Amino acid sequence: MVKNQFKLIDGSTYYFDVNGVKAKGQRKIGDYWYCFDIDSGSMIQSQLFFLGQNYRSSNDKDKYAYYDDHGHMLYKQHKLDGYWYCFDQYSGAMKTGFVFLGPDYHASWDNDKTVYYDENGHMVYDFQYIDGNWYYFNDNSGAIATGFTKIPVSNTNSLSSSSYTAYFTPEGKMVFGQKKIGKYWYCFQINSGAMIKGFMNLNELYHSENDVDKIAYYDQNGHMVYKQKYIDGYWYCFDKNSGAMQTGFTFLGKDYHSVNDKDKTVYYDENGRMLYKQHKIGNYWYCFDQYSGAMKTGFTYLGKDYHKTTDGDKTVYYDKNGRMLYKQKKIGKYWYCFDQYSGAMIRGFKYLDSDYHSSSDTDKTAYYDGKGHMVYGQKKIGNYWYCFRFGSGAMVTGFMNLNGSYHSKNDQNKIAYYDENGHMLYKQQHIDGYWYCFDKNSGAMKTGFVFLDSDYHSRSEEDKTVYYDSKGHMLYGQQYINGNWYCFRLGSGAMVTGDFTLTKDYLTDKDSGVKTVYYDRNGHLITDQNSIKQIKKYYKFKDEVLGKEFDLDKAYGAQCWDGYAYYAKWLGYNIAHCTTSGYVKDIWEYRKTNGILKHFKEVSINDLQPGDVCVFRACTQTPLSHIAIYDGDIQDNQGNVNKTKGKFLGQNQYQSAYNVIELEKISKYMYVTAFRPNL
DSSP: OOOSEEEEETTEEEEEOTTSOBOOEEEEETTEEEEEOTTTOOBOOSEEEEEOTTTSOTTSOOEEEEEOTTOOBOOEEEEETTEEEEEOTTTOOBOOEEEEEOGGGSOTTSOOEEEEEOTTSOBOOEEEEETTEEEEEOTTTOOBOOEEEEEOOOTTOSSOSSOEEEEEOTTOOBOOEEEEETTEEEEEOTTTOOBOOEEEEEOTTTSOTTSOOEEEEEOTTOOBOOEEEEETTEEEEEOTTTOOBOOEEEEEOGGGSOTTSOOEEEEEOTTSOBOOEEEEETTEEEEEOTTTOOBOOEEEEEOGGGSOTTSOOEEEEEOTTSOBOOEEEEETTEEEEEOTTTOOBOOEEEEEOTTTSOTTSOOEEEEEOTTOOBOOEEEEETTEEEEEOTTTOOBOOEEEEEOGGGSOTTSOOEEEEEOTTOOBOOEEEEETTEEEEEOTTTOOBOOEEEEEOTTTSOTTSOOEEEEEOTTSOBOOEEEEETTEEEEEOTTTOOBOOEEEEEOTTTOOTTOOSOEEEEEOTTOOEEOOHHHHHHHHHHHHHHHHHTTOOOOSSOSSSSOHHHHHHHHHHHHTOOOOOOOSSSSTHHHHHTTTTSSGGGTEEEEEGGGOOTTOEEEEOSSSSSTTOEEEEEEEEEEOTTOOEEEEEEEEEESSSSSSSOEEEEEEOSTTTBOSEEEEEOO
């Protein structure tokens, strides 16, 4: 009888115990566990065998175990028939599912790892979809991937045909969509789990219901990018909190730029790219700095770097919102005008029609200086003076009263005239049926008496004195002006002097018929025949001697006494001498005895006429006394006679020869009577 030994019978191995009984089921023999068929008792060898309830005690569990070709139960890791298996180190039970292989399960040169065995006990590799999650197991070791993992190209890779980086949780679950890992946000493809690099549209598949769609950018490390970023030749901006790519207008405050940069507003197009130079956005034109992209506000010069070659350089204005302005705008203290189409700031003249002003305003021509400021008041532009109304800036045409607000402190009020081009007119001008005269230098409209010399008329005309009324109209015919009658020739307006026949065209309602009258050289009508005779004679004398000198007594040169004496002699009168003091005051003081009254009569100095001889006292005006011939009244351009001064012809009046000067004619300076020739 066979006892306590293995026996090979007909190709099968059996074990007989101490009693010679054939062993069945599990049996530990020596150091090994064996298993024998429950019916035949043949030893299980070289196979995976299921140990159900017939093969185990009630305290044990069903399991699969593997028995090698010696019938020994295997433990720990074993590669069998091309597959790695793992059997519990104590029970020998075949493991399935996730299994941590610590030091007790691997060689000293290997590492701890977690692996996965399928329902057949086979160790799995590559991607595996397990209980609703994707896992990755190393193609060589079967170790489960955790953290960032480079996925190689694999024929069995069901998620991607190319290598990429993925991320697995500490439990080995593959991550999809957005995930914050450490300090950084990452994004993994919703289908493959591939870590995103570059731009990514995070739609509803990638964010929670409380978030919104956005485009983000992930750098080469997969980190979500924030703030400004230079990518492939373009500047982009990503929200500092959400990482959302910005489009449209964006204010870059200190959180978005370096300490060396400045706050700015920029614009990113629909692709997130920062814009530069001019762009039409919506209904408005904007401009962004060609280097920094900063949105421009205020005045901006657009040179060739900012416009097409077909456009011209221009200065424009962008409001606080960066929008280009057009038409009239008040900026600060000044009005400006910008072309209604190009926005170019206007310089120079601009006609502002209804396209440039409100319905309550009127068309006008305005002028903008080199800085674009609307000009007001008087302005010399080129060779011409212009005037622009205060308030509206409208260029003046026609008559304009230039009062204190329109001229400098050194100038004076005046009325000027501007033609249809706005040019200030000078000299004589025929306007709306009337002749006017404007000062050749200041353009001031003249009123009253005006002497028109060669600067004021053509070569074919002669010098003349004319009169302009308070409206500036040249007058003609007989005119009564400030106590005197004057006459101005019809046609030329020249003031009449001397004898003149008043034909019917010159007669007034008070005249009885054609008559010849006399006007002195001031244009005054003289009616007294004796006065006319004297004045004519005096003018003849004056014309003969003016600019000449005479020294009758051959003493001290041409003195004032010589001037009187030559006049008396010319009249055919005896000459009175100054024999007492040696000064001409003697002629008046000793008039009763010196014989002058034989040829002259005394008249009041308040009633002087040309040709009267006047003697001046020794005073500040004439320290040694003086004698001269009354030449005529001094009057202003309105014909007002100066009551205190007159014009006098004489010698030794600042020069030896006869000349005419102005002297005081009141009793303080003159003796109270003058001498009028007895003609």
